[in-house]
Amino acid sequence: xxxxxxxxxxxxxxxxxxxxxxxxxxxxxxxxxxxxxxxxxxxxxxxxxxxxxxxxxxxxxxxxxxxxxxxxxxxxxxxxxxxxxxxxxxxxxxxxxxxxxxxxxxxxxxxxxxxxxxxxxxxxxxxxxxxxxxxxxxxxxxxxxxxxxxxxxxxxxxxxxxxxxxxxxxxxxxxxxxxxxxxxxxxxxxxxxxxxxxxxxxxxxxxxxxxxxxxxxxxxxxxxxxxxxxxxxxxxxxxxxxxxxxxxxxxxxxxxxxxxxxxxxxxxxxxxxxxxxxxxxxxxxxxxxxxxxxxxxxxxxxxxxxxxxxxxxxxxxxxxxxxxxxxxxxxxxxxxxxxxxxxxxxxxxxxxxxxxxxxxxxxxxxxxxxxxxxxxxxxxxxxxxxxxxxxxxxxxxxxxxxxxxxxxxxxxxxxxxx
Amino acid sequence: xxxxxxxxxxxxxxxxxxxxxxxxxxxxxxxxxxxxxxxxxxxxxxxxxxxxxxxxxxxxxxxxxxxxxxxxxxxxxxxxxxxxxxxxxxxxxxxxxxxxxxxxxxxxxxxxxxxxxxxxxxxxxxxxxxxxxxxxxxxxxxxxxxxxxxxxxxxxxxxxxxxxxxxxxxxxxxxxxxxxxxxxxxxxxxxxxxxxxxxxxxxxxxxxxxxxxxxxxxxxxxxxxxxxxxxxxxxxxxxxxxxxxxxxxxxxxxxxxxxxxxxxxxxxxxxxxxxxxxxxxxxxxxxxxxxxxxxxxxxxxxxxxxxxxxxxxxxxxxxxxxxxxxxxxxxxxxxxxxxxxxxxxxxxxxxxxxxxxxxxxxxxxxxxxxxxxxxxxxxxxxxxxxx
Numbered sequence: 001x002x003x004x005x006x007x008x009x010x011x012x013x014x015x016x017x018x019x020x021x022x023x024x025x026x027x028x029x030x031x032x033x034x035x036x037x038x039x040x041x042x043x044x045x046x047x048x049x050x051x052x053x054x055x056x057x058x059x060x061x062x063x064x065x066x067x068x069x070x071x072x073x074x075x076x077x078x079x080x081x082x083x084x085x086x087x088x089x090x091x092x093x094x095x096x097x098x099x100x101x102x103x104x105x106x107x108x109x110x111x112x113x114x115x116x117x118x119x120x121x122x123x124x125x126x127x128x129x130x131x132x133x134x135x136x137x138x139x140x141x142x143x144x145x146x147x148x149x150x151x152x153x154x155x156x157x158x159x160x161x162x163x164x165x166x167x168x169x170x171x172x173x174x175x176x177x178x179x180x181x182x183x184x185x186x187x188x189x190x191x192x193x194x195x196x197x198x199x200x201x202x203x204x205x206x207x208x209x210x211x212x213x214x215x216x217x218x219x220x221x222x223x224x225x226x227x228x229x230x231x232x233x234x235x236x237x238x239x240x241x242x243x244x245x246x247x248x249x250x251x252x253x254x255x256x257x258x259x260x261x262x263x264x265x266x267x268x269x270x271x272x273x274x275x276x277x278x279x280x281x282x283x284x285x286x287x288x289x290x291x292x293x294x295x296x297x298x299x300x301x302x303x304x305x306x307x308x309x310x311x312x313x314x315x316x317x318x319x320x321x322x323x324x325x326x327x328x329x330x331x332x333x334x335x336x337x338x339x340x341x342x343x344x345x346x347x348x349x350x351x352x353x354x355x356x357x358x359x360x361x362x363x364x365x366x367x368x369x370x371x372x373x374x375x376x377x378x379x380x381x382x383x384x385x386x387x388x389x390x391x392x393x394x395x396x397x398x399x400x401x402x403x404x405x406x407x408x409x410x411x412x413x414x415x416x417x418x
Numbered sequence: 419x420x421x422x423x424x425x426x427x428x429x430x431x432x433x434x435x436x437x438x439x440x441x442x443x444x445x446x447x448x449x450x451x452x453x454x455x456x457x458x459x460x461x462x463x464x465x466x467x468x469x470x471x472x473x474x475x476x477x478x479x480x481x482x483x484x485x486x487x488x489x490x491x492x493x494x495x496x497x498x499x500x501x502x503x504x505x506x507x508x509x510x511x512x513x514x515x516x517x518x519x520x521x522x523x524x525x526x527x528x529x530x531x532x533x534x535x536x537x538x539x540x541x542x543x544x545x546x547x548x549x550x551x552x553x554x555x556x557x558x559x560x561x562x563x564x565x566x567x568x569x570x571x572x573x574x575x576x577x578x579x580x581x582x583x584x585x586x587x588x589x590x591x592x593x594x595x596x597x598x599x600x601x602x603x604x605x606x607x608x609x610x611x612x613x614x615x616x617x618x619x620x621x622x623x624x625x626x627x628x629x630x631x632x633x634x635x636x637x638x639x640x641x642x643x644x645x646x647x648x649x650x651x652x653x654x655x656x657x658x659x660x661x662x663x664x665x666x667x668x669x670x671x672x673x674x675x676x677x678x679x680x681x682x683x684x685x686x687x688x689x690x691x692x693x694x695x696x697x698x699x700x701x702x703x704x705x706x707x708x709x710x711x712x713x714x715x716x717x718x719x720x721x722x723x724x725x726x727x728x729x730x731x732x733x734x735x736x737x738x739x740x741x742x743x744x745x746x747x748x749x750x751x752x753x754x755x756x757x758x759x760x761x762x763x764x765x766x767x768x769x770x771x772x773x774x775x776x777x778x779x780x781x782x783x784x785x786x787x788x789x790x791x792x793x794x795x796x797x798x799x800x801x802x803x804x805x
């Protein structure tokens with residue numbers, strides 16, 4: 001038995017070992033930075049408000065103590081990472097560690113003051129929602145072997161259609177129209193990628209450029225002059241779930257939100273069950289891993305790919321409507337600002353799994369809300385650097401974990417039936 | 419049995435063989451791109467009909483054409499607009515040749531343009547023959563740094579260059595906004611983010627102001643256009659006549675073969691992305707030292723994205739890139755005239771460009787619409803997440 005275990009050790013690629021080692025040193029380096037940067041010389045307590053009003057539920061900790069605790073945790077994690085590693089849990093641990101780091105940082109920034117944690121977590125969920133829809137769309141497409149870089153364009157078109165149809169007919173109709181618009185773009189992607197075997201990354205980029213041009217053109221031609229008529233859909237208000245919504249702290253963050261957040265939960269659950277517990281999911285995954293084998297077993301590779309890519313488009317289009325119907329209430333040119341691409345990074349960080357995608361989206365959402373919070377706290381860090389945070393986190397995440405996560409084997413490869 | 423020789427081709431003079439070699443597949447290099455542009459324009463017309471009515475199509479396209487090509491001033495503007503597109507297009511093209519997709523030309527332009535401006539106004543007392551090259555080199559180096567990062571991450575960690583370059587674009591825009599507001603950089607007496615003016619000794623000189631026509635002093639075409647042509651020739655030499663270029667293309671067409679052939683794939687990726695960044699950085703320097711004369715937010719104006727479309731249209735060949743860049747420059751300049759004269763939004767140009775890429779990338783689509791033969795598949799130009 002031990003011999004087998006040794007073999008497994010030998011099979012482990014040296015590149016992975018090196019990566020794990022680098023991550024370990026990063027942890028220890030961060031521990032040092034946290035200790036000297038945030039722990040030494042930081043005085044005063046920070047109060048995290050968990051209730052609606054100050055004093056309702058408060059959590060007061062020493063900012064310096066929090067930083068020392070964080071530093072110790074990072075040193076410990078670095079040690080574990082260097083000796084035996086975390087295996088499959090690496091990403092989860094990393095995400096939790098980064099969250100702790102964020103709190104230590106917040107404590108340092110807000111030492112002596114109090115800040116509303118609930119408000120911040122609400123912003124996190126709000127910022128994570130479109131990213132999560134984008135990531136789920138990516139999971140849907142890539143599990144059948146089609147890379148979808150057009151998510152950004154689908155989100156943007158969804159936002160546009162949501163605003164226009166939401167203004168002309170009704171917000172609910174706007175949601176449907178947004179999803180359909182995403183589906184149509186996905187059909188274009190599917191035809192290019194599956195039928196014409198166009199390089200999938202180029203096809204996706206084209207979709208994004210086309211969507212940017214189309215929405216900007218139509219918005220300049222139609223929306224600017226008749227804004228009240230065509231670009232005034234109103235925002236879908238929060239729906240409180242009875243009982244669950246009354247739970248302190250968690251209730252407000254997770255169960256007193258608008259329809260997008262609930263659809264997102266349902267999608268994560270449905271996709272996890274669907275992909276890993278149903279016949280459809282097994283077939284989809286087999287098409288993404290080994291289309292030839294799937295074809296031999298009588299699975300229609302082309303149809304499976306078409307169906308899943310279009311489902312992915314519906315998801316992205318619906319998620320795009322969040323920008324107009326769920327938060328801003330009106331369409332602006334290029335308002336998605338790269339969220340679709342961040343969604344792709346979330347998909348990779350979440351290891352092509354719906355639950356992972358949600359978790360990763362929350363990490364990016366947290367980076368977004370942290371940025372907003374720090375701007376308000378006025379730490380002296382220029383706002384431009386704070387605005388970079390979500391993009392930098394994306395780069396770090398993609399660079400740090402992409403080599404560990406394994407994409408579906410046939411991802412990005414066109415299939416030619418013999 | 420001997421195989422009968424095929425009919426010998428008629429002898430052609432050495433001159434014509436050089437100008438239009440027989441081995442070129444004219445269908446896929448000339449006919450399909452032309453049809454792709456034509457089809458995109460026709461679909462663009464549909465968008466005009468849907469938004470402004472049938473009557474607007476002719477005035478819009480007439481303005482598009484005359485605004486771009488009729489008159490010295492239009493030609494000067496078209497070539498001016500083509501200049502950064504040539505350089506940024508070469509940046510994307512060289513990436514494609516090595517199997518890398520540089521969507522970051524926009525950000526590399528931003529950083530390169532910024533570093534060029536900084537050298538352009540802060541270094542004083544130099545004659546232009548030293549100052550101008552210095553500022554351009556600063557731009558190239560700035561862009562190279564911004565291309566080096568995704569190259570390094572791709573080679574060392576496998577992080578896909580598409581995501582990293584897109585994220586670096588956003589980071590570059592923020593850096594530009596930040597730097598332009600710093601004291602010592604912001605223009606005296608201004609509170610909005612705009613840099614000091616580049617000194618005359620670092621400005622790219624205008625080259626058409628001597629023309630004996632009306633308003634010749636307003637011709638904005640500058641030396642950068644010819645520098646860009648020179649660079650295009652250099653990239654051609656690099657890609658097709660040098661060992662390094664051979665390595666680039668080998669890594670692009672078959673990284674495994676390259677590896678077993680003894681080419682350092684990682685080092686090649688880093689080098690390609692750095693050169694691509696440098697080219698885009700020069701495009702940025704070209705904008706700030708040539709047209710604008712200072713740094714201002716968003717000066718890259720989507721040119722880095724246009725570059726993707728025109729690199730595909732030009733089949734990633736330097737000559738194709740130059741021709742496509744002039745076409746796209748014409749679209750941009752004509753698009754402005756179209757907006758003013760026919761009240762059709764200039765964003766229509768983006769739609770047309772996206773459609774051109776679709777038809778170039780899926781030649782079967784064009785050949786089935788127009789019932790012509792041929793058009794080889796572009797096949798896989800980029801790579802997925804894993805490799």
